[in-house]
Amino acid sequence: MPWIRAGWPAPRGVHGLTTLRHGLGVSKVPFDTFNMGNCTAVEGDDPADVARNRDLLVEHARLPAEPRWLRQVHGAGVVRFGGEAGVPAGTASRETGSGSQAGSDPIAAASPEADASVTSDPGVVLAILTADCLPVLFCADDGSEVAAAHAGWRGLADGVLEATVAAMRTPPERIRAWLGPAAGPQRYEIGVEVYDAFVSRDWGAGSAFTSTREHHWHVDLYALARRRLAAAGIAADQVTGGDLCTLAAPDRFFSHRRDKRTGRMVSLVWIEPTR
Template identity: 35%
Template sequence: MPAKTNASNDFGITPEWPLARGVQARVTTVTEPGNLAAHVGDDPAAVIRHRRILQQRLALPVAPKWLTQVHGTQVVNYQSCQAGATADAIWAQDRPAICAVLTADCLPILLASHDGEVIAAVHAGWRGLVAGVVEQTLIAIPKMPAQLSAYIGPAISRAHFQVGDDVYDAFAQRKLVDAATFARDQQGKWLADLPLLAERILQTAGVRQITQSGLCTFSDPRFSSYREDPNAGRIASLIWKDQFRT
């Protein structure tokens, strides 16, 4: 059953993804509230202001603990980690809690247990997917993969994600290469379907309910794209649990 909410429903993008009562999710945009990353050269005061607007407009029960994302496989727990922890995934079980990741072409993957007890957010570029950030997150979560549902948020689409043989070979070693995940382009390079690769990894790990956003960060002006601008800001994908189950 979709979660009830007191947050502003017209702020950002609400994933079309069924969640247990008391759990909510949202994806921000370049204007709602704007860049949320402190490491891209933006005015620090503007970043702080955007983060405050985010918390106010979504009526978040607690503040996000923004991660220092490094394209690795480290997973942390919201209740025990410090803000700024070096990790690419965060999960929570107790209330209140919020899990969030920042992206600009990489994949944001949100996870929630069917009973609403556990939530998680994963930052996954191609390096993270190959290295196993999804699997490490599923290991950390105290639920079986079949008890989870996943939302794969806005990311660069296959039409715009040109990669070299090194990326192709890395996924080939994981037996994830086929005509659907990779295609040759006219320049002799590869076009990789990052969201589909993530879906395959989730399926192999045992997650059965997977929702794709179908949104492309490169072609959709609502989102930031690192490929288009290396100094681009970052959007956030968030999932949270209110203090009390409603």
């Protein structure tokens, strides 16, 4: 299969998945083959190839509609999709940065700038692009609402997960979350900037860092995400996933940190429309 299904006890009618780098697609090395990220200025893939990959995804995953793409900026902005447009949800902040996915992608250029999205509308497919950052999918336990968040370390530190939970109409105690493929704690080494971004605000977050050498640590994004979700009211037994390392599996996942010039996976979540 060219994707993995979200490993969560989702209610009937809720679907979640993350694409793999192979199994479908037409992109050439180093974006081979199922690259979802069309940001030519940064990545260099042929936009026509990426467009074909996206068409293949819609066809083979039998999506009810084209995914709702975002211009991701490593911030904490959240939009709600309903009908034809995305509108700001809650009061989450927005920021720009080098992680922007717009580039020369006309779809992204016309998409709202945010790093998370929410919908209660069946048939609306939410999409998050990653290649080491953590994708987090959410659903209400009755299947009435879904959300998706892009939690790179900057967004995670700035509260993108808390902002996503706050933007949902479902109470936190009724929300389930799945942590998708990301840079894992055995390989993701960071420096003082990342360490301080978390520990300066929450001393207990230090348990997610393991010293490797002076002023460097391995960081467990999954542990940090679980800590943030718990603070937002989502209990530990409502969170699954967090066991797929993008850095350690070059045959399965794109990794910007490992390969520099590379593609992007997409994580999707949607409510199946009634027929």
